[in-house]
Amino acid sequence: MIGLVDANNFYVSCERVFQPELNGRPVAVLSNNDGCIIARSEELKALEIPMGLPAYQLTNGQNAASIHLRSSNYELYGDMSARLAQLLRDVCPAVAPYSIDEMFIYLDGMTPTQCHTLGQQLRRRIRRQLGLPVCVGLAPTHTLAKFANHLAKKEPHFEGVCLLAGNDAVTHRWLKATPVGAVWGVGRRLAARLELMGIRTAWALSQADPKQLRKRFSVVLARTAMELAGTPCLSMNALDEPRQRIMTSRSFGQPTGAYADVHNALRRHAQRSAEKLRRQGSLAGAVLLFLHTNRHRRDQPQYFPQTVVTLPTLSDDTRDILDAVRQGLAAIYRPRYRFIKAGVMLLGLVDAEQHQLSLLNPPLRPRHAELMGTVDAINRRLGQDTIRFGMTQAQGAWELRCAHRSARFTTQWGELARAGTHPGAVAHYLAQQSSRS
């Protein structure tokens, strides 16, 4: 069985671990430079405030006083994500992080009942030991596991853990109740075309002829349909969800411990990711990078570091992403380990067009669009990596605006959360501090 462990409203949940005053209240996390909303608490969703809403509309709108704003704090989110991945690795035979807040776990050789019990245990354990609420979806394929996770989130009676056996009546009933547009990887436009063919539900898609789907649409959709029917045919690398995450990772040809090898691989991934970013018209707010040693080689020392570097400003500029990769690798690289895999993930994606419409946002680098457009065009015409980037220059010229940033509770000694020895002690202390300054 494959499990998908997905943290609920991850950025907001990370903030709440150290700021209990945010519990039960509407919370919005803002993109770099406090541009627009990139994460919402359930309470904020209930106020019908959409993702992507520019922050100034929120501060001027109704309910403004009751809404808690936080600037994105990628150091905190990255650290909590690394803890989540490590906790899963301690329990499960294999773990594949899929995004900062979603991890696939592979539970080979376990019965469905055992898997379900493990799912419940994991959920309790993550809540108790990391303070993060998660949901777990379990199924024979990646696509069904994602679907099961969606049900676990949406249907309260699952209590956060949903197991779909694949080809039983329960799975079929849920597939029949789900519109095709809600299936992983089926966008709105694709859903409209499918509906014209009479494929309106996830069930209808799972029953469609994969050969026909491949001919009329794409091999990806054909695979999605087979996965819904319970036949595993997606490898992790094939999973891509535009506009929410961009990940590029690959195993090394040979395990390597050399800094230069690892850096070069990450630079290649960074360039590829930046191209994807520009192709879909998004800007990224932070870069996550990770390294893996070979977990099957129990005789060798194991190390699965990951880190998140916040970009100085929202960007789709390869140079900014390369710079972040260099910083991040310097922080996590250790000699003496033999790495087999390295990857780059872009986080906090927002729509570039929408971002540039706001006058509050600092401009992108002058002539940046022309440069990147030219590079992409040449690489498309003459092949990947025709033009590559050398070492990049220093940081961008603009200071990051983050008026509402919470402390970096887990990565900076000077910013630890405070616990009071009696009620009001922390509030009293903070009031004293602010009157002093």
Added chain:
Amino acid sequence: MPVSPSRFTPRLPLTTLPLPLLSLKARAGFSGFPSPAQDYEPLTLDLNARLIKHPTQTFFLTATGDSMEGWGIFHDDLLIIDRSIPARLGHILVVMLDDELLIKRYALHQGTPHLCSSHPDYPPLPLAHSDCQLWGVVRAVVHEYVR
């Protein structure tokens, strides 16, 4: 359920470098006795290894206030919280109560479990019917005399 041993994964900020491993060094040449200290040369004592048994579940907080001085916790002390330890009577806990993180001692008072402080102004809170939630168990307190 396959359980793999939890390995110490070095990660910022817990430790900046992998723990030094004890390695047997070549013994001193052909002449007589090797120094008995030689075998242990690379071994250093690492406070992380002593105070942080579960790095993934360990968090740091700063103590604020004077109501726990009776139990050796002073204002601005560093608390090392291990969220993987189950709470037992006698432990010092961090709990979430009314939107606050509070440090309390989990102990019996008149025969029932209470959350206690060491200050007369703050009487023990009975745990029954309280909506307080456990955040984590305080494994150690670091009090720095010189900063």
